[in-house]
Amino acid sequence: MRAMVFEGVGRPLRAVERAVPRPEPGQLLLRVQACGICRTDLHLLDGEVTIADPPRILGHQIVGTVQPSRERVGVPWLGWTCGTCAQCSAGRENLCERARFTGRDIDGGFAQYTIADERFCFPIPGDWPHVQAAPLLCAGLIGYRALRMCGDARRLGLYGFGAAAHILAQVARWQRRDVFAFTRPGDEPAQALARELGAIWVGSSDERAPEALDAAIIFAPDGGLVPVALDAVVAGGTVVCGGIHMSDIPSFGYERLWHERILRSVANLTRADGTEFLQLAPRVPIRTHVTTYPLEAANDALADLRSGRLTGAAVVVP
Ligand SMILES: [Zn+2]
Numbered sequence: 001m002r003a004m005v006f007e008g009v010g011r012p013l014r015a016v017e018r019a020v021p022r023p024e025p026g027q028l029l030l031r032v033q034a035c036g037i038c039r040t041d042l043h044l045l046d047g048e049v050t051i052a053d054p055p056r057i058l059g060h061q062i063v064g065t066v067q068p069s070r071e072r073v074g075v076p077w078l079g080w081t082c083g084t085c086a087q088c089s090a091g092r093e094n095l096c097e098r099a100r101f102t103g104r105d106i107d108g109g110f111a112q113y114t115i116a117d118e119r120f121c122f123p124i125p126g127d128w129p130h131v132q133a134a135p136l137l138c139a140g141l142i143g144y145r146a147l148r149m150c151g152d153a154r155r156l157g158l159y160g161f162g163a164a165a166h167i168l169a170q171v172a173r174w175q176r177r178d179v180f181a182f183t184r185p186g187d188e189p190a191q192a193l194a195r196e197l198g199a200i201w202v203g204s205s206d207e208r209a210p211e212a213l214d215a216a217i218i219f220a221p222d223g224g225l226v227p228v229a230l231d232a233v234v235a236g237g238t239v240v241c242g243g244i245h246m247s248d249i250p251s252f253g254y255e256r257l258w259h260e261r262i263l264r265s266v267a268n269l270t271r272a273d274g275t276e277f278l279q280l281a282p283r284v285p286i287r288t289h290v291t292t293y294p295l296e297a298a299n300d301a302l303a304d305l306r307s308g309r310l311t312g313a314a315v316v317v318p
């Protein structure tokens, strides 16, 4: 099979030929139909999130068809958990001490075939084409976990309007929240998409929202946005950091956190998150905006994500 392989920090993925992997009992062999690109893939390439034992096939938003049954399933970032540690026992498998993640600890979906633990695969409902379903598996799913942490916040700020935010904006509108979208300064295509998806206010991350927000989610990997978002939320409001890595957060005075503002991160997903979100997604219904790339152009997709040339989500098609 053809695959795009990570060999070391700072190096582009390399196109290789590999044997089709053989599933062990409890694993599924999947023909990869589409695999979404995620900002986490950039953090892996840059060494901000560590791959312990390269070479590794990245890609953790996999839509595949089971061989030979052809059932369609999705494979998310959470690839395996121990089921017995304190976190797993408490229903927080997203924080499992021995968790293994798809496309980091386990070979992922930038390949024609992959294998996955069947207990961590989701059936994909709805009639989305494969490429449109792929971004639901991380951008959508972990984004949804972040949204849930905002409680019943009506005025919701989204800092960074990429793959996750463009999905969440649709869920938030469906939940009758008001969406305030903050993009990179001057990112007209992202601002146009936010407006099209029903944001009631669209601006740059260096602008103030026109009214106080009840909660904000930061998807941009910029720690400088943390004090900015804290200033934008009301007393008692929540700021959720939705990414796996951020640049350093500048020091800020306690008064910005004072009055019971909550600042927290969101990490990974549980299988319950996946089941809940994938049941909800066709009811919204979520429509993803995707740019597709052939497998061999995975490095171009990653470069486009890095430079901000991309609007919506990028998906690789093997
Ligand atoms: Zn991801």
Ligand SMILES: [Zn+2]
Pocket: 081, 082, 083, 084, 085, 086, 087, 088, 089, 093, 095, 096, 097, 098, 099
């Ligand atoms: Zn565990």
